[in-house]
């Protein structure tokens with residue numbers, strides 16, 4: 001299953017677009033012309049520093065490409081190699097670094113003594129403080145918590161090894177004043193990071209305040225990165241300045257070996273406009289995104305999408321009114337976490353129908369638990385879910401949307417549903433679902449975004465198969481063939497452009513290559529039907 005719908009970062013394939021035969025179908029996207037930054041830094045009372053476009057930026061243009069200041073295990077990390085970050089929890093025998101004793105993948109780990117891996121100085125510090133003596137290999141949960149202090153330690157190491165980078169890092173927002181007043185959060189950092197570094201490892205040259213500040217900086221500013229099953233976090237010297245928007249105008253990828261982060265425009269960004277990304281999962285409803293932002297990034301989002309009851313006409317959070325035929329239950333004031341939800345039907349039959357924020361949350365959590373129980377390879381269960389909630393959730397409701405994204409990808413791909421073996425009905429269903437979700441992405445994930453690229457690739461297959469079946473069963477006009485091929489080509493070209501920026505070996509990168517091959521095959525059809533474009 002592709003993870004494309006998740007907010008994640010992937011490796012850039014900058015410059016990977018081929019110019020070999022057949023690529024005449026592919027339009028060019030200009031990249032950094034080397035004229036210096038395309039952005040400038042501004043400051044606002046509400047957002048602090050943020051960046052705006054210095055001139056008009058085209059979709060697909062690279063805005064920032066940079067190496068990390070520091071990378072390493074996430075706060076919810078598993079036991080992983082300190083050099084290459086491979087998950088080690090399924091290893092039967094753990095290899096350990098001969099010097100510091102921390103788990104590693106092997107003696108040959110490519111990350112040993114590497115800048116973004118297990119450096120010599122880190123190894124010496126971890127050895128000298130006998131940090132491995134605190135491991136309890138019988139308690140996996142406890143073992144994981146040791147890894148949570150690694151990135152803070154790496155930040156602290158920079159203080160002596162690279163004061164310039166340390167200064168950049170310490171200049172980032174930590175939201176200490178807010179975080180200090182969240183007792184559970186502060187206490188967790190105190191026990192898992194501060195006490196570990198100062199009390200257990202006895203690295204007393206660092207103050208508690210300094211370490212708490214670093215914890216905050218990491219919470220507020222890190223990017224979740226990693227390829228091929230690796231899940232880590234990284235701090236970047238400029239990209240952290242991008243402000244949040246629930247309809248972002250950029251997307252980003254990260255390089256597999258260097259962890260270089262590339263920020264690209266997904267839509268046109270006009271001169272003077274903020275360059276934004278989403279710190280939350282865009283395919284969730286307003287209340288869930290805002291809750292996430294408040295709890296994890298410590299601000300209340302008031303963007304255009306959050307302020308609009310209808311979520312820009314997508315109705316991603318709307319329920320179907322249980323009391324009337326054509327009403328939708330919408331949040332009365334989406335910027336108020338405690339707001340009631342009411343039917344938008346002004347007809348008398350529904351006047352006064354409303355439910356509280358608490359009831360709405362309980363309902364969403366209950367249905368969400370149900371979604372979590374569904375196997376994302378089980379087409380029948382997913383279709384049953386959509387049928388069960390047809391009269392409860394708007395078809396674009398984020399819980400339906402999640403299911404539809406899975407369906408758009410598994411129809412045609414899993415045993416019993418292989419694309420060539422599908423009847424007309426499931427083929428049409430795959431096409432219909434792709435169209436439905438694309439119309440939502442047009443609004444909330446617009447432009448050259450990964451999920452659009454994947455879905456455009458997915459939709460081409462049923463359209464193409466339906467066409468060839470039709471041609472085999474009955475005579476069909478050249479014009480109809482041409483029109484259908486043109487439609488398929490349109491999907492594939494956009495999919496290829498988007499997915500060519502993805503890591504070559506990722507699911508999306510491989511899909512991008514398949515889109516390119518399919519474009520070339522369609523070119524062959526021109527011999528039969530004449531020029532398509």
Ligand SMILES: C[S@@+](CC[C@H](N)C(=O)[O-])C[C@H]1O[C@@H](n2cnc3c(N)ncnc32)[C@H](O)[C@@H]1O
Pocket residue numbers: 046047048049050171172173175220221240241242243244245297298299300301302
């Ligand atoms: C990654 S930092 C961005 C850089 C930060 N503004 C600075 O000056 O260092 C994230 C923080 O910026 C602020 N921020 C970003 N986008 C925002 C938005 N749309 N509304 C309000 N605050 C925002 C919040 O304080 C958030 O915790």
